[in-house]
Amino acid sequence: MFELPSGAEIQSIIASLKLSVEFFIPEIYLSLLFMLLIVVDLVAKGKKNNLLSITTLLGLAGSIYFIFRQQTMPAGELFFGMYVLDEFAIFFKYFFVLSGILAVIITMADEQFESEVKSMGEYYALVVAMVIGMIMMASSADMMMIFLSMELVSFTAFILTGYFKRNPRSSEAALKYLVYGGVSSGLMVYGFSLIYGLTAETNLINISSALSQHGYDPVVLILATLLVLAGFGYKIGAVPFHFWAPDVYEGAPTPVTAYLSVASKAAGFALLMRFFYIAVPHGGPVYEDIIGINWVSLLILISIASMIYGNVVALWQKNVKRLLAYSSIAHAGYILLGIIVMDAFGTQATLLYLLSYFLMNFGAFYVVILIANKTGSENLEDYRGLGKKMPLAGAALTVFLISLVGLPPTFGFIGKLMIFSALLTKGSLYLWLALIGIMTSVISLYYYMLIPLNMYLRESPSSEQKNMNPGLLPNIIMAALMFLTLYFGLFFQPLADFAKYGSTLFGLKLP
Amino acid sequence: MLSLIVFLPIIAGLIILAVPSSQKQIIRIVSLLAALAQGVLAVLIWRAYDPSLPGITAAPGGSPLGSFQFVEKVPWIGLKLGAMGSLNIEYFLGVDGISVTMIILTALISAIGVLSSWTIQKQVKGYFILYNLLASAMMGCFVALDFFLFYVFWELMLLPMYFLIGIWGGPNREYAAIKFFLYTLFGSVFMLLVMIGLYFSVIDPVTGNHTFSLVAMANQANYLQDAILGPHNVMWRYIAFAVLFVGFAIKVPMFPFHTWLPDAHVEAPTPISVILAGVLLKLGTYGMMRINFPLFPEVFHASMYVIGIFGAINIIYGAFCALAQQDLKKMVAYSSISHMGYVLLGLAAGNSEGMIGALYQMFNHGTITAMLFLLVGVIYDRAHTRQIDKFGGLASYMPVYAAIVTVAWFASLGLPGLSGFISEALVFVGAFSSITTRYIAMVSVLGIVFGAAYLLWSLQRMFLGKRKPDAAYDLEVGADGHEHIHFHDWKGKIDLDGRELTMLVPLVVITIFLGIYPMPVLGMITSSVNKLVEVLTPLAIR
Secondary structure (H helix, E strand, O other): OOOOOOHHHHHHHHHHHHHHHHHHHHHHHHHHHHHHHHHHHHHOOOOOOOHHHHHHHHHHHHHHHHHHHHOOOOOEEEOOOOEEEOHHHHHHHHHHHHHHHHHHHHHHHOOHHHHHOOOOOOHHHHHHHHHHHHHHHHHEOEHHHHHHHHHHHHHHHHHHHOOOOOOHHHHHHHHHHHHHHHHHHHHHHHHHHHHHHHHOOOEHHHHHHHHHHHOOOHHHHHHHHHHHHHHHHHHHOOOOOOOHHHHHHHHOOHHHHHHHHHHHHHHHHHHHHHHHHHHOOOOOHHHOOOOOOOHHHHHHHHHHHHHHHHHHHHHHOOEHHHHHHHHHHHHHHHHHHHHHHOOHHHHHHHHHHHHHHHHHHHHHHHHHHHHHHHHOOOEHHHHOOHHHHOHHHHHHHHHHHHHHHOOOOOHHHHHHHHHHHHHHOOOOOOHHHHHHHHHHHHHHHHHHHHHHHHHHHOOOOOOOOOOOOOOHHHHHHHHHHHHHHHHHHHOOHHHHHHHHHHOOOOOOOOO | OHHHHHHHHHHHHHHHHHOOOOOHHHHHHHHHHHHHHHHHHHHHHHHHOOOOOOOOOOOOOOOOOOOOEEEEEEEEEEEEOHHHOEEEEEEEEEEOHHHHHHHHHHHHHHHHHHHHHHHOOOOHHHHHHHHHHHHHHHHHHHHEOEHHHHHHHHHHOHHHHHHHHHHHOOOOHHHHHHHHHHHHHHHHHHHHHHHHHHHHHEEOOOOOOEOOEHHHHOOHHHEOOOOOOOOOOHHHHHHHHHHHHHHHHHHOOOOOOOOHHHHHHHHOOHHHHHHHHHHHHHHHHHHHHHHHHHHOHHHHHHHHHHHHHHHHHHHHHHHHHHHHOOEHHHHHHHHHHHHHHHHHHHHHHOOHHHHHHHHHHHHHHHHHHHHHHHHHHHHHHHHOOOEHHHOOOHHHHOHHHHHHHHHHHHHHHOOOOOHHHHHHHHHHHHHHHOOOOHHHHHHHHHHHHHHHHHHHHHHHHHHOOOOOOOOOEEEEEOOOOOEEEEEOOOOOOOOOOHHHHHHHHHHHHHHHHHHHOOHHHHHHHHHHHHHHHHHHOOOOOO
């Protein structure tokens, strides 16, 4: 039986919690924003205006101030080691808040919401809730906290995916997402329980020291690692945990697809890095299990499978959203390459790649939405002749796709350059991985270019003259995203420095 | 000055972006002005260029910039990478004897390409924006001395080229465009890995940091002994050399990586064919001379044999293929492959004569092939066909055209007195005097015979004799009692018009002048090539 804590102990617990709260302000602020949005929705009920979205935008932008204030705070553990505040977490806080802002912006541009749903109701509140969840994923340092934050993200994502209630594709996507999510988080929790069994600890740093001090059964640990990977792999959409991705990406409202494919994936990577860097031992031959594989080898396998599968299957896609879904599977593979290197440079490269992926993927989905607004379709065939009718959209989409291939002078090229550089700093050890990476990116050129091919090289079958101008504001946003993709392709220093800043994890000294 | 010559076309492209797309004439004139300004700058560079300075690499103890001219060097990116030191990229431009002729060639061909684009009517605005982007990227490649910068320019060429072939091309343009794109990308992505490998293997002697500078990379003393591409890693150096070589060979294009070229040429509009054959192919061999060989001299020395054999295959295989073509443009495309084989053979010889011949052949091939494609374009505009057997007896109806065709064709087959002869002769002198390539050269000489065969045969079929029954034109007896040629739906002048003459005459003059007096070009390149040969020769043989 548990002993009840004495008064003094309770006092000290409360004092410690009070101390931690000071370092938890962005999360609290965002939770208040979440509640505010529900209230605003109640007040503005029935009125179709931009009140909710503007409130969300301003609210999210406001949180940047609180995150900025955290940059001067010392790195450390909060809430009895449940939660950490470090540069790595701050990097992802910015990342998620910005992706929330972009998700809101592209939702405002999507006209499908007007026909599919009566009220935006809790949509924006859920976007904010997901931001909170993802921030907590990136900051969790304890298996309990990891599980809770992951579920928070998953459940909001399920609802957002099925937000078009009357659309059977959307509902189907939500159900698939839910079933896969349920199974994989179940597997992950099982893996956690095995690790707890090995170490009697839930805090990642304590797990690490327990494992290295007391030794462990390698078979059990590799099994546990595999199970945990199922949970993380589902979040990052890597092969063989990718089966949900094409259907969900295709069925979900496009802004949600963009949001899931960038932010939720990045949250998965944040968690994966923190968990594997800190908790699971690596490095020496001591930690290799009896079958001679360690978790890095597992990640290598997953990465190769994702790059090859994602890029090859994308070749046959006829729907642009589905095509981008397979491309996002492939990109999970590229990002994993940076994690495999396991040093500060590799982490920096991974974070920079995530930033580039953020820009180009949001950009691509944004243009897809603007085109769908005018044509009502996401099929490749219906993109024929669009280059002439929507010149800016065509040019912007081409830039984003070229960036996704990884050609200079775009930001995507810089991401790939850094990842491959990180691999090659290990000499010839990972050279073959880099080879697979570049070979598959040549394959990817073919299917990405299918879109410009249809837009520019083919003529539209119908010659009707319709106003295809997406409007002033969308044009500006699109041009800005395109400009940034090109600009950071040439002058990437500030972002690379930012990624360098973000590659410091609490409780870990990367070589 | 170099920045200006590189970015002038991009500036023109930005201006065009602001011009409404209905103002076609303004768009064309802006492009032409940019190209002419580029030409003026090229002439200024040519006049100010000091041919006694060799370039290539920095002499030990000398200036770290080497004896490059018109150097512009600005730090571009400097990242701290923790344990790996830092990532330093420089905006580093410069000219030496290898690049100076290529700059002049690029400016010349770009200007001619703009004139040749005058007839493009479809989406003029988009066309010239892409064209100017391409022109900038090509020029950038020839003056970049930082590998990273070179790579950016190198890849920047692909996308405009894809669209230029893909949108303004012939019926099978989609296939040709993506084939071009995939082939060249395949070659260049491997180059990316070698570039990164080189970066981590080379130390800038001045700063002590890793560097992308090609000047530093061309000096073997700057390599870290145990780095991945350091002198101790013999196997990786061989692999890196091979990978780079394939990347550049695809662009040349060298057998067996040549199959994209005939497709691209046949589908591409005339000005793009001119650019492709006149400048783009040179980038392959230029890359070999600037990057591939001097960075891995010992590997080059060991593989001269192989390069020579591939050169010979190119010469003979290209000539045979050209012999079999019915499509005039395809024939010229294969002749291009054949003639680039001479460049490879000259490089493989590894001595000054061969290398000078190769570089001179690059220049001459640029001017001559540009002429050939322009001439093919002239007849295609009129007859809407390029089938050789749809013509006959053209010489009597289009005398000026026939005269220029004859000059171009003879220059291409290497008639003495025309520029092609001198470069081919130099290549063979070099190849025969090198023990490695002597026997290869003997076989390659056959290529000249076959080259004469397909050129003379096509000349005979198209221009001599009488009109064939199924010819692409009709003959009418005019008021003056003479027979006149009549092309279906061609409104313009039957023989060459003013614009076409403006494009062709300078090239004819250059071809004849440089055939009689080659020293303006040879004088500029000699000291650099000698230096390059010195860098390439292993110490043991020196």
